[in-house]
Amino acid sequence: MNSNLTPTTKGNILVVDDTPNNLRLLSEMLTDRGYKVRQALNGQMALATLHRLPPDLILLDINMPGMNGYEVCQKIKADYQTRDIPIIFISALDDVLDKVKAFQIGGGDYITKPFQVEEVIARVENQLKIRRLSLQLQEKVERLQQSERIQRDKASQLEDTLHKLKYTQSQLIQSEKMSSLGRISAGISHEINNPISFISGNLTCAEQYFKCLIHLLEKYQKIYPQPQPEIQDIIEDIELDFLLDDWPKLIYSMEVGVNRICQIVRSLQVFSRQNEAKLKPIDIHESIDHTLILLHHRLKSRGEADGIEAIKDYHHLPKVTCYASEMNQVFMNILSNAIDALANKPPPRVITISTQIKQEEKSQIQEGEDPVLADSAIIKIADNGCGIPAEILQKIFDPFFTTKPVGSGTGLGLSISYQIIVERHGGKIKCNSTLGKGTELVIELPIISEGLGASP
Ligand SMILES: Nc1ncnc2c1ncn2[C@@H]1O[C@H](COP(=O)(O)OP(=O)(O)OP(=O)(O)O)[C@@H](O)[C@H]1O
Numbered sequence: 325m326n327s328n329l330t331p332t333t334k335g336n337i338l339v340v341d342d343t344p345n346n347l348r349l350l351s352e353m354l355t356d357r358g359y360k361v362r363q364a365l366n367g368q369m370a371l372a373t374l375h376r377l378p379p380d381l382i383l384l385d386i387n388m389p390g391m392n393g394y395e396v397c398q399k400i401k402a403d404y405q406t407r408d409i410p411i412i413f414i415s416a417l418d419d420v421l422d423k424v425k426a427f428q429i430g431g432g433d434y435i436t437k438p439f440q441v442e443e444v445i446a447r448v449e450n451q452l453k454i455r456r457l458s459l460q461l462q463e464k465v466e467r468l469q470q471s472e473r474i475q476r477d478k479a480s481q482l483e484d485t486l487h488k489l490k491y492t493q494s495q496l497i498q499s500e501k502m503s504s505l506g507r508i509s510a511g512i513s514h515e516i517n518n519p520i521s522f523i524s525g526n527l528t529c530a531e532q533y534f535k536c537l538i539h540l541l542e543k544y545q546k547i548y549p550q551p552q553p554e555i556q557d558i559i560e561d562i563e564l565d566f567l568l569d570d571w572p573k574l575i576y577s578m579e580v581g582v583n584r585i586c587q588i589v590r591s592l593q594v595f596s597r598q599n600e601a602k603l604k605p606i607d608i609h610e611s612i613d614h615t616l617i618l619l620h621h622r623l624k625s626r627g628e629a630d631g632i633e634a635i636k637d638y639h640h641l642p643k644v645t646c647y648a649s650e651m652n653q654v655f656m657n658i659l660s661n662a663i664d665a666l667a668n669k670p671p672p673r674v675i676t677i678s679t680q681i682k683q684e685e686k687s688q689i690q691e692g693e694d695p696v697l698a699d700s701a702i703i704k705i706a707d708n709g710c711g712i713p714a715e716i717l718q719k720i721f722d723p724f725f726t727t728k729p730v731g732s733g734t735g736l737g738l739s740i741s742y743q744i745i746v747e748r749h750g751g752k753i754k755c756n757s758t759l760g761k762g763t764e765l766v767i768e769l770p771i772i773s774e775g776l777g778a779s780p
């Protein structure tokens with residue numbers, strides 16, 4: 325309850341007593357000392373006046389007809405608006421039991437008749453002092469609580485801003501990374517394309533010419549089965565039989581090499597898809613395959629025995645409408661993480677990529693509306709690598725969260741993938757992992773029928 329009690333005001337006192345003489349005596353005593361005094365002849369009157377004008381202290385007679393002082397006190401203490409007003413009991417009784425009861429039900433002090441002026445004033449002043457101090461304390465606590473609330477609000481605003489900042493920063497880095505990666509791969513593939521088609525075209529001619537020369541040689545050998553010693557020397561010198569046997573193999577391996585370079589160039593082009601900033605239907609399997617080609621050097625080590633095996637468990641998937649280069653980025657991030665997780669693991673090291681359609685009940689449609697397809701593509705990329713501890717699992721999609729040594733991870737791969745899947749394509753991504761056993765990333769992408777598109 326509000327109180328006007330300040331360190332300088334003397335205070336309002338309500339005196340409740342059924343004996344008019346006592347009332348007068350106490351009132352004069354207190355008024356003389358500068359207190360404002362109100363009087364009540366019984367409990368009912370006292371209670372009625374309390375709410376209208378709350379006093380700072382109540383002097384309450386115990387023995388009154390009707391409602392006695394204890395009952396009045398209990399009522400005052402039961403009401404949250406009046407319970408803090410201090411009460412001093414007045415009684416002619418000097419019984420220990422009564423005093424105990426008075427304190428038990430919330431009385432602050434006790435004075436006995438006949439009154440000693442100085443004692444009454446000292447006790448009244450004491451109670452008012454306690455009341456003032458508790459009001460000040462209450463005010464301080466409220467101020468503290470308020471400033472704590474303000475601090476908490478500020479901290480949460482700061483946290484929010486920091487989160488937004490990190491998010492924006494990660495997007496900036498991502499778009500910078502993608503555009504420079506796109507430029508570089510487009511440039512490289514363009515530069516390599518010409519010389520490679522040149523080599524690949526000439527290899528066919530070289531093979532043809534070689535066949536002609538062999539034909540000529542065989543004719544010579546038939547017509548001149550006994551060559552001159554000088555010719556014979558050369559034949560032995562160059563190991564003609566071996567040469568004739570090895571040459572086609574050589575050409576073949578060159579063709580394989582050239583084809584592989586062509587494949588990488590094509591994958592680079594698909595990966596960067598510089599001109600494909602728009603939504604378009606893509607073949608998810610093709611995207612994954614091209615990403616695997618680009619990661620080939622990290623999958624199979626030279627000895628092959630301790631390489632990483634990529635197992636494809638593809639099922640039919642219709643084309644999925646999405647931002648192609650961003651989707652490639654997701655596969656690159658997840659596959660790179662899987663390869664990292666297998667780094668220190670003894671063989672067998674396996675990455676399994678499985679795909680399937682999830683048929684979901686078509687969403688409720690209104691009459692006259694086009695049906696909305698609710699199928700989605702599920703892509704699971706699992707590794708049998710180190711796995712992720714449970715306490716870390718919930719942080720892996722946070723921007724800049726990484727457990728990799730400084731310089732080898734920026735902690736952006738998964739947060740960017742999350743943004744791409746969830747925010748750009750309205751899909752879902754989640755991670756299941758068991759420490760020491762492996763990790764599985766599950767992507768769910770809505771298959772949008774043509775004509776509809778995810779919002780950019
Ligand atoms: N397949 C996985 N197996 C084990 N831990 C993983 C796997 N994928 C992600 N993590 C954990 O999640 C963290 C965050 O991955 P994220 O791809 O976002 O960043 P990063 O790989 O550390 O760095 P960046 O991808 O930016 O180079 C990793 O540091 C790693 O601790």
Ligand SMILES: [Mg+2]
Pocket residue numbers: 657660661733736737738
């Ligand atoms: Mg990563």
